[in-house]
Amino acid sequence: MPTTVGALRASNHVQRGVKDEIRHNLLTALREGRDPWPGVLGFDETVLPQVERALLAGHDMVILGERGQGKTRLLRSLVGLLDEWTPVIAGSELGEHPYEPITPASLRRVAELGEDLPITWRHRSERYAEKLATPDTSVGDLVGDVDPVKVAEGRSLGDPETIHYGLVPRSHRGIVAINELPDLAERIQVSLLNVMEERDIQVRGYILRLPLDVLLVASANPEDYTNRGRIITPLKDRFGAEIRTHYPLELDDEVAVVVQEADLVATVPDHLLEILARFTRYLRESTSVDQRSGVSARFSIAAAETVAAAALRRSAVLGEQTPVARVVDLGTVVDVLRGKLEFESGEEGRETEVLEHLLRRATADTARANLAGIDLGALVGAIDSGAAVVTGDDVTAAQLLAGLPPVDALKEVDERLDADTDGERAAAAELALEGLYLARRIAKDADNRGRTVYQA
Known part of the structure; x- marks a missing residue:
């Protein structure tokens, strides 16, 4: 595998966004007659066609179902639709593609090293992040916050490199799954609005735009969805697909x-x-x-x-x-x-x-x-x-x-x-x-x- 961005270009590597990558690999599996969903049972004629249509459309999606209906297994199986290996900038905090750096540190390294910029390869298993939505989850956990250690090192509060990134930006070019989304406090759900529509993040008023490339998926129990907790209306509106699971029919x-x-x-x-x-x-x-x-x-x-x-x-x-x-x-x-x-x-x-x-x-x-x-x-x-x-x-x-x-x-x-x-x-x-x-x-x-x- 190439170890520098110059060698990567010479290998004719083609960069694809994560949703394009999933779409391409899903279509390849369907055309070849391979099962894209190993271990997912009882959904062949009902749930999986809906999931496949949502992925082909490039939609974020929320999976609704009672406990024990295989929602988490279905979400985790999405990993198999990613490329097995993908290039990332060596040492990059967010796993950026060598052709498209987005953080100040990576942009600076690209300007300094040019075609000699070192790259490494990340396995698809490292591009899936899962978070259980608990009431104590904070905006910092999902999006990010100011890192006091970096400030103590002498950097100014206005420096974007003082930010400690949360789960969503660290999943750049990958899949973020949030289990039991209604349990997430409503004010925390608001922090996901920009991620899902504008594909960027805001941290404590920093003028920072990160064009994130993520597929956001979530699970919820229908009972929780309507009573114990709820998904706020603007967030529901941003999910392209809402899919119901069920217990085995046969x-x-x-x-x-x-x-x-x-x-x-x-x-x-x-x-x-x-x-x-x-x-x-x-x-x-x-x-x-x-x-x-x-x-x-x-x-x-x-x-x-x-x-x-x-x-x-x-x-x-x-x-x-x-x-x-x-x-x-x-x-x-x-x-x-x-x-x-x-x-x-x-x-x-x-x-x-x-x-x-x-x-x-x-x-x-x-x-x-x-x-x-x-x-x-x-x-x-x-x-x-x-x-x-x-x-x-x-x-x-x-x-x-x-x-x-x-x-x-x-x-x-x-x-x-x-x-x-x-x-x-x-x-x-x-x-x-x-x-x-x-x-x-x-x-x-x-x-x-x-x-x-x-x-x-």
């Missing part, structure tokens, strides 16, 4: 989010992930849950991690080699994650009942969806004849399998659920048994020791 996308984000310490079969995904979706539809607060995707992620942890604990206590989660582990979700939800005021005292009901419904629907067409009559007949099946936290997969009646239907269940190991076969059998119980074809009793007995 069950497969819900499961894919859990698979991508969860850190599972044990094997969790697909049918259990499907139960948790359905459970989360039913909570979002429930009139007992405060839907203004929403049910975050983090709920299903944490649920999957909790179920995996329950399986890991059982394997450690009972000496199993490979921990595999089973239906019996789903009960841990209700106790551990109840605090992640906000219930309607009239449901006080019924929270556990509501959660258990919806979890049973999710389990029943998953059993029907995955085991449809398999005749489990022989299994029901065996249990009616007295072949009770015992499971629980103190029952290993091998013990559960040993207590199952020898019926061919269970082999069909294993094949349908791709169960190969003992742990997976035990998990598949428990789904079949729980499905039969929820369909009221067999009974189930649980004791205080955590044991569950499926019986006639």
